[in-house]
Amino acid sequence: MANRKILVIDDSRVIRRCVKDMLPEGQFEVLEAEDGAEGWNLIRSTEPNLIMLDFFLPKMSGWDVYQEIQKQQQLKAIPLVLMSGRKEEVTGKIQEPFVDFAFVEKPFDQKQLIEAIKDAMQKAKKHAVAKPAAVSGDPQAMAAEIQALKVTIVKMQEEMKTMKKQFNQVVQFIKQKLG
Template sequence: MPITTFKVLVIDDSNTIRRSAEIFLKQGGHEVILAEDGFDALAKVNDCQPDLIFCDILMPRLDGYQACAIIKRNAKFADVPIVMLSSKDGVFDKARGRMVGAQDYLTKPFTKDQLLHAVQEFGRAMQGIS
């Protein structure tokens, strides 16, 4: 089965996390867009129209929960899957992510396999492939 290529936006204020995610995703054959905070991400979502978004929770200016809620309120992007990224693995954090529209939650540090599995899982769901 051929692997489908997706356009993935990674939002994280950590340069290390952004670069790691970019390397992993590009190795998986995906197109990668990087944003360093929620405000930067909002412009890039509109300009690049990603297929999937990975979004850090703790960021300056506009945190991941706020960015996710704003993206999901826009009808044009309401169906774009968002996976929250956080070093915190609490039930409250996961529940809050779901409340603002996130589809899943990945704990940092993540592995290449975890990242690529999430892309394939949500990419297939978007295309209606089971």
């Protein structure tokens, strides 16, 4: 039995079937919803591993479902692929580049679908709800987290030095042009 659940929310039975047929057989449990309200209920009740969401839906639009997802950190951590045949209407509400989800324009082929899923998984990682080491109480995990933070601080300090240098170069250039 597949333990990874993909929720496909689309009012087109053809699109839902196409997505199901394009996925590797037996590796996923594909759940289907034909409108936004049904999809939103399934998101909350089934905790899918991936959401494929049509932007234009009856009862509750994909835009409304997306906004509800964005309100909850645990749901933002679920990879999301937004689907639409009218990209310009999507970009009218959500500016590119899309940072919280992947986008695939309908109609799409298997390669485009797989690429969109990979992209969604990458984008969702930044919202992953991780249990902090300090909460878990594991001293080794805390030490590793502290070390990782120290490395991040060093990198940030180097970036700040570079930015200061670049800023000073810009200031000098402007002074020369004005002087």
